[in-house]
Amino acid sequence: MKRFWKSSLAKLGLTAFIAAGAVVYWLWPPTAEVESAEIGAGIQIKYRANGTQIEQFANQLWQPYFAKGVNMGATIPGHFPGELAITKEDYERWFAMIQEMGGNVIRIYTILQPEFYEALVRYNAKHQENPLFFIQGVWSPEEKLNTSQDAYDPKIKQSFQQEIVNAVDAVYGKAELEADPHSGKASGTYLFNAGPYLMGWIIGTEWDARMVKNTNDQHPDVPDYHGTHFHSKPEANPFEKWLAEMVDLTAKTETKYGWQHPIAFSNWVTTDPLEHPGEPLLEEDLVSVDPTHLEPVDWKAGYFASYHVYPYYPDFFTFDKSFQKMKNDQGEMDSYKTYLHQLKDYHKNIPVMxxxxxxxxxQGIAHKGMLGRHQGGHDEKSQGDIDAEMFRQIHQAGYSGAILFTWQDEWFKKTWNTMRYDIPDRRAYWYNALTNESFFGVLGMFPSKDKDLLIDGDASDWxxxxxxxxxxxxxKMKGFKEIWASHDEGYLYLMAKLSKPFDPQNQEVYFGTDTLKGGNRHAPQLHGKTLDEGLETLVELSEPEKGRIKIASNYDFHSRLYGKAYxxxxVNPQDFQDNTGIFNTWRLVVNYKLEPPDSRFEHPFSDVEVGELLRGNSDSADPDYNSKAMWQAKGNILEIRIPWMLLGFGDPSSRKVISYQDTGKSSFEYKEVEGIRIIPWIVDKGTQQVISWEDSTKPYPVSQLPLYNWEKWQDVDVKYVERPKQSYDRMQQVMKEINQPAKK
Incomplete structure (x- = not known):
């Protein structure tokens, strides 16, 4: 018995030892090791700015380096930033995908949860021959800056300085950040030293031009900043001197960990040092934040400039002739290429990324750009083609890196031209195809039926x-055998089995939708028929390759806001009466009307149609796949999916639609509905007759139709499908073509 007990203890001890070893492996941080140069006093350096290039120390040599990367957001569908949503497993999977795409760096905007740094260290421990590096951003107190309009406000300055210290400590695995549910910031215990995998720092966010000017105006006599590692030059303005202090603090804080990395501050076209004479909006050319007005002192890793540059914003990219001087590889006059070269030429002594x-x-569009490079309105293939062309142009212009915005789609985002139509604290719970800001990713985050209900004219998935x-x-309608409905986080789906194959040359098919009391009970599309309850929106399929969804004139948010209110x-006041019979095209604003003195010159109002519904195939595995496909017909089967906002929803997860009542110039009332009534009909193009119901003088009883309804959903109910877009493949192709900076 004694011997048995001893033997059992030994076995238990061995098991405990193995288990303890596993626990130690997962809890004890592996050592992060990279080849680096020592620059004295125990300070290591892996990357440095040298002249106008970034260099990497590898194989015992300093070699030219070109950053090929992606920006990475902080969350996934169903969650807002600051929530513990992305897992270590997610990160490690994504890191592998990014490297497979050809990326060598990730840029993050702020301190992420500890899981990010742990996952990166663990991932790189398995890939020591080819580690993945990252650029750490430090989020400035943006809202407070924009409210105070003064960067030297002591509370703001102290807040940003603390954020810088926290970021450095978190990167090097020496931070304990308390949770604040109202801040949206990461929190937790940071144990993993990711510092050796750091490529550089980008401090701050895109600067509000009026805040910068106000800071300069309020502090004209602030002295030049002379720090330990960074100085402001004599020509620096007060805001730039403030930035020099923030950059210097980053350097001083990092030094205690025995490392130096190149540092930049965030900047964008709005506050660049160039003149934009053709820019209509004064604020977009109001003030400069010039990186050349700062310089490193005793900081061997050096300093670089960082810019966000898109081809559609500000408007001078489209309208300013002075930026239409260079032709691209296709022989087209290209303002984006011209701008890239002018910006690079300005920064003569420092690298620019x-x-x-x-x-x-x-589906949604927020700005129109030259050569069709719009902010939205693209399918995945055209997104990839445009992104790849810009990547190539950035490289050819001699920049030190091109970091794509962005890696993953994020549903919580807002866009200026849809943010008045949706409910802010519900945005993360649904896929709003009109909010383009959510869909810059090359890793798509699609609604849950992305693979279950394919728009391909085949009813078998139903x-x-x-x-x-x-x-x-x-x-019961003539011409329809059956009609089925379904939904997910992104769309209302309809499948109709028709009596005859759909022939858009000879037929028109309509689906009216009713969510509220009011709307159109008659319309030209009804050809003399009337309804007992009005329609808010109308899906019209009358062309071979496209259809569109229209909106009742008195319900039309766009006309109510920008025509009637602003x-x-x-607009015709009569269009806002009930039952006008008019269905307007579904439109979004892309430019406000501007007039002096608010602008340099008169700039017209412009908008775009976003209710066009393309015929195509939504099966991502099919060679004919089109991510914007909204309907398809094959034989007797007709399938369609309709984005929620095009049906009037400000939040389908709480079943809330925009009501007919306006609260003021800039907002709308929302009303919870029980569901949607759907009424279909078919029109013969030859006779212009509605063939779907009997000829009768009585209104069709829409009010008696059953509702399609659904249970409300919350964050825990959100499901989604993660898959690379076609743009991933295109970026993979161009990233793998380019390994070194271009000689310029």
């Missing part, structure tokens, strides 16, 4: 759906 560029793959995931609509375009 484009740390944000890109276009989104989305047969596979569970009963609770679909609903047969008991609508007077930016003429």
């Amino acid at each position: 484009i740390s944000e560029f890109g276009v989104p793959a989305s 047969d596979k759906l569970a009963n609770e995931e679909k609903k047969k609509l008991p609508i 007077g930016m375009f003429p």
